[in-house]
Amino acid sequence: MRILITGITGRIGVHLAEALVADGHQVRGLVWTADPGVAKLEGLPINLVEGSLTVAEDVHQAMKGIEAVCHLGAAFQAGGPFSNHDYFQINVVGTFNMLEAASQQRVEHFFFASTDAVYSKYPAGGLTEPICEDVMPKTPGGWYALSKVLGEEMCLGYLPYLARALEMEYIDLRLQGQSPTFYQFDLSKCRERIGYQPQFDIFNTIDYALDYRSRV
Numbered sequence: 001m002r003i004l005i006t007g008i009t010g011r012i013g014v015h016l017a018e019a020l021v022a023d024g025h026q027v028r029g030l031v032w033t034a035d036p037g038v039a040k041l042e043g044l045p046i047n048l049v050e051g052s053l054t055v056a057e058d059v060h061q062a063m064k065g066i067e068a069v070c071h072l073g074a075a076f077q078a079g080g081p082f083s084n085h086d087y088f089q090i091n092v093v094g095t096f097n098m099l100e101a102a103s104q105q106r107v108e109h110f111f112f113a114s115t116d117a118v119y120s121k122y123p124a125g126g127l128t129e130p131i132c133e134d135v136m137p138k139t140p141g142g143w144y145a146l147s148k149v150l151g152e153e154m155c156l157g158y159l160p161y162l163a164r165a166l167e168m169e170y171i172d173l174r175l176q177g178q179s180p181t182f183y184q185f186d187l188s189k190c191r192e193r194i195g196y197q198p199q200f201d202i203f204n205t206i207d208y209a210l211d212y213r214s215r216v
Contacts, residue, residue: 001108002026004066006053006073006098008046009037012113013072017046030062030073053094056101063101068109071098074151077117077144084143091147095154112155117145 003020007013008029014037020027021044028047031038038048051058053073063069075082075090082090095112102110119131120139140146 001067002028002065003068003070004028004030004062005070006030006094007113008048008072009035009040010072013070014040016070016072017041017044021045028062028066030059053097054089056097059094059097060101060104063098063105063107066102066105066107068111069098069102069107070111070113071095072113074113074148075144076115077142082144087143087147091144092150092154095151099154110155112151114148114152115145117141118149118152 003025005013005017005020005027006029008017008027009031013029017027017029026047027044028049029041030051030053031048032052033050041048049058049062051062053059073090073094075086080086099110116131118138118140119136121141138149140149
């Protein structure tokens with residue numbers, strides 16, 4: 001399988017690349033220009049493409065011919081300093097660019113790496129059982145964690161709907177009988193609880209875009 005890894009020069013990315021290559025997959029990595037971390041990949045048969053998550057064209061170029069995506073790349077707390085603007089552009093806009101390119105490429109699988117920073121570090125009463133992502137309340141503190149929550153919501157809310165619209169295969173993951181929270185449900189909760197009335201929502205935007213593309 002042809003697999004694209006973002007954040008391939010990071011601690012997890014390097015080990016993931018080694019494992020995928022060992023399993024016989026064709027691996028491509030999207031890396032920053034002059035990223036010193038590429039030295040950790042020496043000797044591996046990996047196709048490295050230079051570019052930025054924040055540049056849609058770079059992402060689309062890296063995505064060409066790809067069948068699966070492991071999106072690990074992000075601005076993170078230990079790698080900065082990063083501004084709030086950096087977190088938004090790299091982690092939120094970057095993830096949007098990845099999802100857009102993946103949908104156009106019709107990739108078979110899209111894996112998004114989030115963070116435990118979206119949860120409380122010291123929950124009241126402690127933890128009595130392992131964390132279940134669909135049950136544990138998210139309490140992001142700071143823009144890094146918030147940007148990751150936004151990334152999760154884009155993947156959960158945007159990709160399944162777009163997958164259906166484009167007749168792509170997707171998996172509705174359910175853990176311990178709990179359903180993931182999808183974007184449409186979030187909008188309904190916002191309307192009911194705080195009176196939020198979005199002028200546009202992502203579903204209409206997708207429908208309009210697909211309709212426009214069918215006519216050009």
